[in-house]
Amino acid sequence: MSRPELQAPPEIYYGDVESKKYTNNTRVQQIQADMTYRALELLNLPEDEPQFLLDIGCGSGLSGEILDEAGYTWVGVDIAPSMLAEEVALEREVEGDLFLQDIGQGFGFRPGSFDGAISISVLQWLLNAETSHPTSSPPHRLTRFFTTLHSALRNPARAVFQFYPTSDDQVQLITSIAQKAGFGGGVVVDYPNSKRARKVYLCLFVGDGGAQVPRGLEGDEVEEAEEDKVKFEKRRQREVRRDRSGKRKDVKGKDWILKKKELYRRRGKEDVPRDSKYTGRKRKTIF
Amino acid sequence: MVRLITHNLLACHAKNCNTNNFPLQLKDVQVEQREAEFNPDFLRGFMPRIEWKALVEAAKQVGDTSLPLEQPEMLDDEFLKQLHHVLLEIHIDEGALVCPNCGHVYPIMNGIPNMLLAENEIG
Secondary structure: OOOHHHHOOHHHHOOHHHHHHHHHOHHHHHHHHHHHHHHHHHHOOOOOOOOEEEEEOOOOOHHHHHHHHOOOEEEEEEOOHHHHHHHHHHOOOOOOEEEEOOHHHOOOEOOOOEEEEEEEOOHHHHHOOOOOOHHHOHHHHHHHHHHHHHHHEEEEEEEEEEEOOOOHHHHHHHHHHHHHOOOEEEEEEEOOOOOOOOEEEEEEEEOOOOOOOOOOOOOHHHHHHHHHOOOOHHHHHHHHHEOOOOOEOOOOOHHHHHHHHHHHHHOOOOOOOOOOOOOOOOOOOOO | OEEHHHHOOEOOOOOOOOOOOOOOEEEEEEEEEOOOOOOHHHHHHHHHHOOHHHHHHHHHHOOOOOOOOOOOOOOOHHHHHHHHHHHHHEEEEEEEEEOOOOOOEEEEEOOEEEOOOOHHHOO
């Protein structure tokens, strides 16, 4: 199935059914929690000081619970009424104030209201135009969002957004608009080489010119998998390569071709042929 | 679930509504009191961000007149407790927020204000 943001606008996609599914799914809960902890880590707030945060796209309050736990006072905004209703209905005992708001329309918060902002899996929803009205175009909505957010934050402050971009162009668009709005900072990618664990965070600074963009987490996921393997794997592989008859196996067999093609695809090379049942097969002798 | 702490930060964000758009007036409000944890450090840190006049005004509109008209310089415990009550324990459940400048009405339902704008009101 295609990505949710391509199917319908958020307030419709997260209707009663979908928001219930989303909120009650333990896997979603786990992922959301992990990403919220990571986002808080990237926010790098001073310890032991009570802070006032903005949760953009708070949904049914999965991330809000964690903010409560960590002792922060927060305000949440979301565009899906069902998600917010879910939060109220469940009486998840969240402390934050909630707003039904389209972030693409901008915020009305007074300048310097918040010590920081987090947003989990939201920004990609701003990248689709729902109507042909000029205020509905993604650049306009992003501009409005980032400029009003920039003024709502204190100086210095940080904002961390986890999001799912589909292409580098999208990342480019978002970062360039954020820069125009006055933010510093950039993109942090966790586990860049892992398909499943890869997570993209946009880490923006207000003021605080000297701050470095934090580095993404690397390798952990893959290393774990390798540790599980038995040692002397190399030698064993070398032995497997030899046939029982003692002959060496064909080096450039089907496996080798598939491996190479996969490698090229990963490197982003264009025109790598598809894999099919003909891949690496011998031609008939007639030819 | 709108508390006065957020009301104190909220201005109208409709198109061309840039002056005199704060504070939003409270209309036909139903309030509920819910106890919250008292955190003096948070309040002390938050004091500079408060628009005092707007807060006193809003508190009056929801029927609480315990706050002094002028922002006191000394922050003793008793005052902080009062402030805590006004800022964090009064929840507005139903009603509306009205912009004093453009008259835009943001209805509050089930404690959630609807801040959505129509297409022609987006800045």
